[in-house]
Amino acid sequence: MSGPVPAAGIRPDDLVVPPGATWQQLAPELTALLRGTEGGPSAVVLATSGSSGTPKRVRIGAAALRASGEATAQVLGGSGRWVLALPTHHVAGLQVLARSALAGTEPAVVTTAPGMPFAAPAFAEAVARLGAGSGLRLTSLVPTMLSRLLDDPVGVAALRTLDVVLLGGAAADPGLLERAREVTRVVTTYGMSETAGGCVYDGVPLPGVRVRLDPDDGRLSLGGPVVAEGYVGDEGLTASRFSPDGGDRWFLTDDRGAWRDDRLHVLGRVDDVINTGGHKVEPRDVEHALRRLDAVADALVVGVPDPEWGSVVAAVLVPRDPAVTPSLAEVRSALTDLIPAHARPRRLVWRDAIPLLGPGKPDRAAARAELAR
The missing domain is CATH 3.40.50.12780 (ANL, N-terminal domain)
Structure with a gap:
């Protein structure tokens, strides 16, 4: 919250929003900020979710x-x-x-x-x-x-x-x-x-x-x-x-x-496009196809390095029924009429949930690291 300067770059009139802040804690200063009340904060400082790497602090006027x-x-x-x-x-x-x-x-x-x-x-x-x-x-x-x-x-x-x-x-x-x-x-x-x-x-x-x-x-x-x-x-x-x-x-x-x-x-992040064997693959297209399969409740697709293909399509899948987790070959076969062969996953893991950053943003870096192993 505003007050003494708590960290490098923070101004005395910044409203810094900490994790777990409640409506009751924020309401007076947030109202003063939006109304331009004299002596109130002039900007809000929030941390980003870190989807592009290290979280950054953003000042919103x-x-x-x-x-x-x-x-x-x-x-x-x-x-x-x-x-x-x-x-x-x-x-x-x-x-x-x-x-x-x-x-x-x-x-x-x-x-x-x-x-x-x-x-x-x-x-x-x-x-x-x-x-x-x-x-x-x-x-x-x-x-x-x-x-x-x-x-x-x-x-x-x-x-x-x-x-x-x-x-x-x-x-x-x-x-x-x-x-x-x-x-x-x-x-x-x-x-x-x-x-x-x-x-x-x-x-x-x-x-x-x-x-x-x-x-x-x-x-x-x-x-x-x-x-x-x-x-x-x-x-x-x-x-x-x-x-x-x-x-x-x-x-x-x-x-x-x-x-x-x-x-x-x-369409997705600039660095999310997967170049596999000379073909460019949009992860979201593959994710949409995977979610159409009866066994798949959710999907996250990333590219991981591969010595033969340069990169390969890889997926973290969440099953609709934990007892039903088809093999890689079965998943690829089920996708035959939905996406071309080069876009079908060559690696996959089944997990209880998609790894997330912050409030619901897929953690592609975590998925990529796990699938690369």
């Missing part, structure tokens, strides 16, 4: 946080009351608090015992605490959470009472989206701490947000009022990723994208 919240309300059709299911020290969770502060409402917090996983009953209890009232009923989730809710009748019933579910943090499987949209309105979001959270909703940039694609490799840059100030204590990295251009502030991401039917499709 009050104007960026406010612009994000106001644009979200404009696109979704108004402000409302939120269910907080995500950690507050990650940007999606903090945004639930910021949007609540802007709306003058208090979020209903999902309470889970330490060490226990997210579960439908706790979520349903939080939804019930929203009570009656005007305005939208909303929440923000990652795909893993949404999948657990859809697998539990209690979770399905709770989702039906909500007006909007923002879904981000990781790519959502088409099958999961199809199931969820039969229950409630689901809006997919793309963004990161460096853009004050999600800034592209269902493939459409929020008002004021701009998107550029590198003509050579499709690498994404995001610009507009939601872009953060930079990285705390790392001027070199800030200069390499953040830049003013054409009246906007821009952030260079690690992701690739493409426009299809006037919507942005995020």
Whole structure:
């Protein structure tokens, strides 16, 4: 929280959000920040999830946080009351608090015992605490959470009472989206701490947000009022990723994208493409195919070094039934009509869950290290 300078690069008027921070702890300073109260904080400092390596601390100015919240309300059709299911020290969770502060409402917090996983009953209890009232009923989730809710009748019933579910943090499987949209309105979001959270909703940039694609490799840059100030204590990295251009502030991401039917499709990280035997393989295409198999509940695909192929496609799989874990040959055979031979996994492991970073982001580095062994 703001106060004496606690670490290199932190300013006295920064609101530093520590792990485990509660709504009650953050609400006064967060409200002062969003209202521009004299003597209040001027920016929020959050740690990234570390998906590109070492976690970084991002400074998000009050104007960026406010612009994000106001644009979200404009696109979704108004402000409302939120269910907080995500950690507050990650940007999606903090945004639930910021949007609540802007709306003058208090979020209903999902309470889970330490060490226990997210579960439908706790979520349903939080939804019930929203009570009656005007305005939208909303929440923000990652795909893993949404999948657990859809697998539990209690979770399905709770989702039906909500007006909007923002879904981000990781790519959502088409099958999961199809199931969820039969229950409630689901809006997919793309963004990161460096853009004050999600800034592209269902493939459409929020008002004021701009998107550029590198003509050579499709690498994404995001610009507009939601872009953060930079990285705390790392001027070199800030200069390499953040830049003013054409009246906007821009952030260079690690992701690739493409426009299809006037919507942005995020293809994956620049360094995630697998070059195997001269063929380029998109991990997400393989993951989608694997999830269509009866035995597979979830999948994470990475490339690992191989002396013959350069790299090979490898997968961490989660079984629908722990007693049914087909062999590599059986999985490859089942994929015959779904993806070409060069895209089928040549290594796989079955695990109870996909390794994750932060709130639901796949830990590809951990998967790659395990499969390389």
